[in-house]
Amino acid sequence: MEWISRKNILIVGLGLMGGSYAKALKRLGFHVAALDRDEESIRYALQEHIIHEGAIGMDERLVREADAVVFALYPGVFPDWIRKYQHLFRPGIMITDVTGVKSCIVYQIQEILRPDVEFIAAHPMAGREVSGVQNSDERIFRDANYIIVPTEKNTPQAIEWCGMLGRLLGCGRISVLYPEEHDEMIGFVSQLTHCIAVSLMTCSDNTHLSDYTGDSFRDLTRIARINDQMWSELFMMNRKPLLRQMDVFLKELTEFRGLLEKGDTEGMREKMRLSTQRRAMFDQRT
Amino acid sequence: MEWISRKNILIVGLGLMGGSYAKALKRLGFHVAALDRDEESIRYALQEHIIHEGAIGMDERLVREADAVVFALYPGVFPDWIRKYQHLFRPGIMITDVTGVKSCIVYQIQEILRPDVEFIAAHPMAGREVSGVQNSDERIFRDANYIIVPTEKNTPQAIEWCGMLGRLLGCGRISVLYPEEHDEMIGFVSQLTHCIAVSLMTCSDNTHLSDYTGDSFRDLTRIARINDQMWSELFMMNRKPLLRQMDVFLKELTEFRGLLEKGDTEGMREKMRLSTQRRAMFDQRT
Numbered sequence: 001m002e003w004i005s006r007k008n009i010l011i012v013g014l015g016l017m018g019g020s021y022a023k024a025l026k027r028l029g030f031h032v033a034a035l036d037r038d039e040e041s042i043r044y045a046l047q048e049h050i051i052h053e054g055a056i057g058m059d060e061r062l063v064r065e066a067d068a069v070v071f072a073l074y075p076g077v078f079p080d081w082i083r084k085y086q087h088l089f090r091p092g093i094m095i096t097d098v099t100g101v102k103s104c105i106v107y108q109i110q111e112i113l114r115p116d117v118e119f120i121a122a123h124p125m126a127g128r129e130v131s132g133v134q135n136s137d138e139r140i141f142r143d144a145n146y147i148i149v150p151t152e153k154n155t156p157q158a159i160e161w162c163g164m165l166g167r168l169l170g171c172g173r174i175s176v177l178y179p180e181e182h183d184e185m186i187g188f189v190s191q192l193t194h195c196i197a198v199s200l201m202t203c204s205d206n207t208h209l210s211d212y213t214g215d216s217f218r219d220l221t222r223i224a225r226i227n228d229q230m231w232s233e234l235f236m237m238n239r240k241p242l243l244r245q246m247d248v249f250l251k252e253l254t255e256f257r258g259l260l261e262k263g264d265t266e267g268m269r270e271k272m273r274l275s276t277q278r279r280a281m282f283d284q285r286t
Numbered sequence: 287m288e289w290i291s292r293k294n295i296l297i298v299g300l301g302l303m304g305g306s307y308a309k310a311l312k313r314l315g316f317h318v319a320a321l322d323r324d325e326e327s328i329r330y331a332l333q334e335h336i337i338h339e340g341a342i343g344m345d346e347r348l349v350r351e352a353d354a355v356v357f358a359l360y361p362g363v364f365p366d367w368i369r370k371y372q373h374l375f376r377p378g379i380m381i382t383d384v385t386g387v388k389s390c391i392v393y394q395i396q397e398i399l400r401p402d403v404e405f406i407a408a409h410p411m412a413g414r415e416v417s418g419v420q421n422s423d424e425r426i427f428r429d430a431n432y433i434i435v436p437t438e439k440n441t442p443q444a445i446e447w448c449g450m451l452g453r454l455l456g457c458g459r460i461s462v463l464y465p466e467e468h469d470e471m472i473g474f475v476s477q478l479t480h481c482i483a484v485s486l487m488t489c490s491d492n493t494h495l496s497d498y499t500g501d502s503f504r505d506l507t508r509i510a511r512i513n514d515q516m517w518s519e520l521f522m523m524n525r526k527p528l529l530r531q532m533d534v535f536l537k538e539l540t541e542f543r544g545l546l547e548k549g550d551t552e553g554m555r556e557k558m559r560l561s562t563q564r565r566a567m568f569d570q571r572t
Binding site: 125145147173175177185186188189190192193194195196197198199200201202203204205206207209211212213216217218219220221222223224225226228229231232233235236239242243246247248249250251252253254256257260261263265268269271272273274275276278279280281282283285 | 411431433459461463471472474475476478479480481482483484485486487488489490491492493495497498499502503504505506507508509510511512514515517518519521522525528529532533534535536537538539540542543546547549551554555557558559560561562564565566567568569571
């Protein structure tokens with residue numbers, strides 16, 4: 001199969017995700033190179049044998065030798081990087097990414113990309129509350145959902161290669177979604193939940209509550225430790241779907257509040273039974 | 287110490303909590319009896335040696351012999367039970383409970399209770415998403431927070447006994463809060479979080495999302511499997527504090543939504559930095 005021949009992997013952006021890709025792929029026998037503007041990240045990754053080769057900022061040879069490129073940079077700098085360096089790509093290489101928002105990136109990249117290379121977007125739904133290559137860990141992919149996000153421009157081969165990459169990382173469930181479907185879904189399951197967790201922590205001074213809290217508050221705010229630069233950028237790039245999902249949730253919670261205020265116990269119980277039933281189905285499927 | 291002499295424990299209401307108390311206390315050498323209106327729960331608990339003695343509904347001898355009573359019933363039936371059966375209590379016995387709301391119960395019980403017995407309220411912040419004595423497990427208390435909720439009527443001895451009971455169960459942190467403090471706190475850390483989890487599940491049909499979701503949605507909705515009868519009752523009994531906490535949260539999430547709509551990235555980042563800092567402090571303390 002074609003993907004086997006793509007032996008030289010270049011990772012652009014060696015943070016938590018890039019480092020985790022590097023660890024997984026190097027262990028599987030790929031040749032892994034990386035670029036990062038942070039000297040310490042490259043130094044650390046070389047010293048710990050996370051990558052075979054690395055360079056600070058740019059090394060044209062590493063780009064020229066790549067059979068496949070994994071973009072694990074902040075999404076905002078992705079198009080500029082492509083514009084500036086795509087002349088170095090070998091014809092026929094495959095490019096993928098790890099970005100958590102898609103519509104605003106995928107079409108733009110495919111628009112400006114050379115016609116003899118292909119960009120197939122992917123979103124491995126894995127992560128940790130900490131960042132940096134020092135915290136990278138290939139176990140984050142174990143049982144994680146991995147979403148391939150093709151457009152009409154993508155070839156079946158690219159989708160196949162991208163799916164194999166997900167399997168190689170160890171992801172549990174590989175799915176395919178169009179960019180718009182992906183963004184609505186991610187606005188709900190990931191971005192809205194982060195907004196809720198942040199708002200729970202910021203709505204009142206509750207640090208002393210650790211003396212009293214059970215597991216529920218701890219669970220709901222685990223993700224409130226958040227990389228503010230990355231997440232604010234992701235929110236802005238997915239603003240419309242996220243605003244829609246926030247409105248749906250705010251309306252529902254306000255409705256529940258209304259039931260409580262009116263003393264409509266049966267109305268609350270109906271909501272609770274629906275949520276219990278849905279969450280039980282959810283547990284069965286995961 | 288006095289609590290050692292309180293050897294005969296009667297548990298009224300043998301569900302998940304009552305059963306977990308029974309298992310922990312029986313193992314420690316207490317004599318444990320239980321009353322429950324459900325025949326199957328009593329039969330199961332006797333067969334599995336979770337209790338020494340038990341009766342369906344009422345057995346006057348068991349009440350007369352008790353040195354201490356743990357009420358683990360739905361809060362709504364607590365005052366009626368006391369009115370109906372308190373003539374059976376031996377003078378000097380200690381009564382405690384496990385109820386998750388306090389102001390609406392504690393003063394009322396202390397008001398109607400015989401003056402020669404004492405009720406000291408407690409809230410072990412432990413639980414599971416499943417119910418029934420069949421799912422009881424004394425490990426739920428391990429490292430759990432245990433709150434003693436006295437009023438001005440309570441004696442230091444009762445507070446001491448109640449705290450020892452928490453320690454014996456294996457709880458990690460024993461605290462003391464007045465009923466009003468307890469209810470505001472619980473409105474926030476427990477009830478509001480359950481309202482959020484339920485609303486996340488009910489606001490749109492999202493059962494298919496298990497194919498895509500990462501850990502955050504799973505974490506935020508774990509508690510959406512909920513005993514609708516018990517929780518709707520708890521919400522109604524703590525309506526005012528819960529409405530206040532819902533309003534604080536709804537205002538904050540709406541404010542965050544406004545920042546996103548305006549494109550105020552710096553405003554969002556400021557919220558995220560505050561939430562990250564608070565959650566980090568929280569992690570240090572727990």
